[in-house]
Every structure is written in C-alpha cells, then in structure tokens.
Amino acid sequence: MISGNVPSHLLVAARSGFLTSVRSQALTWGRLASVLDMNAKSIDLVDLGDAPMPTENIGKPQVQDFIEKSLTIKPRNWDITVWISHNAVMDDQTGSLDRKVRGAGGNFTKHIQKLVFEKLNAGDVAGNVGYDGLTFFNNAHIDVGAQYVTGQDNLYGLALSQDNFATVMAAARGFRNDQGEFTDFVYDTLIVPPALETIAAQITGNPQAYDTANREINPFSGRVSLIVNPYLDSTAWILAAAGETAKPMIVAMREQPNLQSAWFDPLAQDGGRYYFKFFARYTAVYADWRLAILGNS
Numbered sequence: 636m637i638s639g640n641v642p643s644h645l646l647v648a649a650r651s652g653f654l655t656s657v658r659s660q661a662l663t664w665g666r667l668a669s670v671l672d673m674n675a676k677s678i679d680l681v682d683l684g685d686a687p688m689p690t691e692n693i694g695k696p697q698v699q700d701f702i703e704k705s706l707t708i709k710p711r712n713w714d715i716t717v718w719i720s721h722n723a724v725m726d727d728q729t730g731s732l733d734r735k736v737r738g739a740g741g742n743f744t745k746h747i748q749k750l751v752f753e754k755l756n757a758g759d760v761a762g763n764v765g766y767d768g769l770t771f772f773n774n775a776h777i778d779v780g781a782q783y784v785t786g787q788d789n790l791y792g793l794a795l796s797q798d799n800f801a802t803v804m805a806a807a808r809g810f811r812n813d814q815g816e817f818t819d820f821v822y823d824t825l826i827v828p829p830a831l832e833t834i835a836a837q838i839t840g841n842p843q844a845y846d847t848a849n850r851e852i853n854p855f856s857g858r859v860s861l862i863v864n865p866y867l868d869s870t871a872w873i874l875a876a877a878g879e880t881a882k883p884m885i886v887a888m889r890e891q892p893n894l895q896s897a898w899f900d901p902l903a904q905d906g907g908r909y910y911f912k913f914f915a916r917y918t919a920v921y922a923d924w925r926l927a928i929l930g931n932s
Contacts, residue, residue, distance in 0.1 A: 662747075663862050664747055666882075668883075669884070670885075670888060706765075708918065710917055710918050712914070713914070714915070715739045716912045716913070717735040717913075719908065720903070720904070721907040721909070725906070743913070750886075750918070751886065751919050752867065754884065754919050754921070755771075755873060755883070755927070756868060758772040759932050763921075765922075766922075767779075767924070771924055772790040772924070783813075787810055791928070791930050792931055793931050794931055795831050795835065795870075796834065797837070797838060797845060797846045800930070804874060820879055820925065822874050823877060824859065825872065826873040827863055827871075827872045828868065828869050829863055831872055835861050838856075839857075840861070841853055868932060870931050876925075881926060884922055885919070885921075887918050888916075889916035889917060890914070892914070894912075895912050896911075897911045898910050
C-alpha cells in the first residue's frame with residue numbers, strides 16, 4: 636500500500652534508487668546458483684535424471700528407464716524498512732533518502748549472497764538435506780533406482796594443500812550419474828574463506844607446485860578459478876563445477892525485491908517521518924550434490 640500523503644517525488648526516488656542498486660550488484664553467488672522464477676507459493680521440482688547410454692541393437696529394443704528425482708521448494712519472506720524525516724526533505728536533503736534506499740536494494744542482493752554461501756558452508760550439517768534426503772555433503776549418496784550401488788562421497792576432511800586438492804579433484808571426476816556413467820563435469824572453481832586465500836591462490840595461479848623445490852608442474856594453474864568468501868568456516872574449502880549449465884545451488888525467486896508500501900507518521904520526531912518498506916520472497920536450496928565436493932569443513 637502506498638499512502639497518499641507521501642510526496643510523489645520521494646516515491647520516484649525510492650523506486651528508482653532501489654532498482655538501480657539491485658541491478659548494479661554483481662556478486663559471486665550467481666556463479667554457484669541457478670535462478671528459478673517461482674509461479675506458486677510452493678513448487679515441486681521434478682528431474683528425470685540423465686538419459687541412458689546407447690545399447691547394442693540385437694533385433695529387439697532394450698527399453699531403459701529415466702530415474703526421477705523431486706524437490707519441494709517454498710520461498711521465505713524478507714523485508715527492509717527505511718525512513719527519512721520531514722525536515723530532511725524540506726531542507727532539500729533527499730540525497731539521504733537516496734543513500735538509504737540504494738543501501739536497501741544492495742542489501743537484498745548481498746543477503747542472497749549470504750544465504751547461498753552459508754547454505755554451502757553448512758552442507759554437511761544434519762538437517763541441511765538435498766533431493767535425496769541426505770545432507771548435501773555426504774559419504775553415502777545413492778539415488779533410488781540408480782545403476783550404481785556403492786555410495787558416492789562428496790564429503791572429505793582434508794586440510795587444503797596441493798596434494799589434498801589433487802585428491803579431491805580426482806574423487807570429483809569419478810562421480811557417476813544415476814545411469815552409472817561418469818558425469819564428466821568440469822570442476823573449475825575453488826571456494827575458500829579469507830584464511831585460506833594464500834594457499835588457494837598458489838593452487839589456482841602458480842604454474843609450479845608451491846610445496847616443492849622440484850619445479851613440478853601445477854596442472855590446476857589457470858584451469859581453476861578462485862572465490863574467497865567470509866561465510867565459509869576458517870578451514871573449509873569447496874570444489875565446484877561452476878561452469879556447468881546446472882549449478883550446485885538454486886535461488887528460487889517468488890517475488891523480486893520491490894517497494895511494497897510507503898507511509899507518513901506525523902507524530903515522529905523531526906517533523907514526522909516518511910517510511911518505505913521493501914519486500915521480497917525467495918530462498919536458496921541445494922541442487923545436484925555432484926556439482927560440489929567439500930574438501931574440509
């Protein structure tokens with residue numbers, strides 16, 4: 636609801652400043668999460684899984700099944716309310732409103748960034764489950780009806796180093812899809828907290844292995860990009876296939892951030908206050924666990 640006692644030029648400033656801020660943000664969560672526009676208050680995502688591989692035709696067709704997976708998503712409600720005093724408006728200080736509104740818009744985008752990375756960081760904690768009912772990072776992933784029977788492991792406890800990174804990379808490249816075939820995902824992104832940035836930069840950017848004097852070639856230099864994010868625990872690191880069309884996370888957006896209501900309180904201090912409430916509905920959920928592997932928590 637927009638109250639009639641809020642001057643139109645303030646509403647225009649609130650909307651335009653807010654939208655400019657939202658659009659100008661380009662944070663790293665977009666490299667790790669697909670955006671899903673929701674058309675209902677709750678949706679059930681259904682994935683038919685990977686297509687079967689060809690089989691030899693020996694005169695009779697061999698019918699092969701797709702392996703269905705499902706995930707229920709419900710958005711959460713988020714809001715920000717800011718204000719500017721009547722006296723500030725009368726004194727031609729609307730730049731104050733503009734700064735507050737732009738900050739609100741930016742904080743919605745930053746909040747999505749926080750949700751995505753906090754969710755990744757907690758992917759091995761009980762209750763943080765994916766489509767298979769297990770924690771996103773787990774030692775025993777088995778899709779129901781899959782053509783493999785041994786649990787797959789995307790949860791490790793290895794301190795970040797050149798050798799341990801190679802171990803986790805090799806493990807990720809061994810993941811199989813629900814048809815029992817290798818996924819062939821390209822694991823191209825290392826995610827670390829600030830405490831591990833120096834070691835991570837050596838692994839992703841030094842042409843030679845940093846931990847030896849033998850001038851060994853570092854096969855990961857220039858092939859793996861680096862994301863540094865403070866929402867990860869100080870010893871945690873994650874290897875992700877961020878360049879794939881599918882992403883390890885999904886940001887489900889039911890309602891984009893918007894100016895939901897504005898009103899004036901004449902009894903507030905400084906001549907009264909104009910209030911502006913911004914609102915959005917979204918959530919962050921796990922997608923395919925094969926697209927990320929936890930090297931250490």
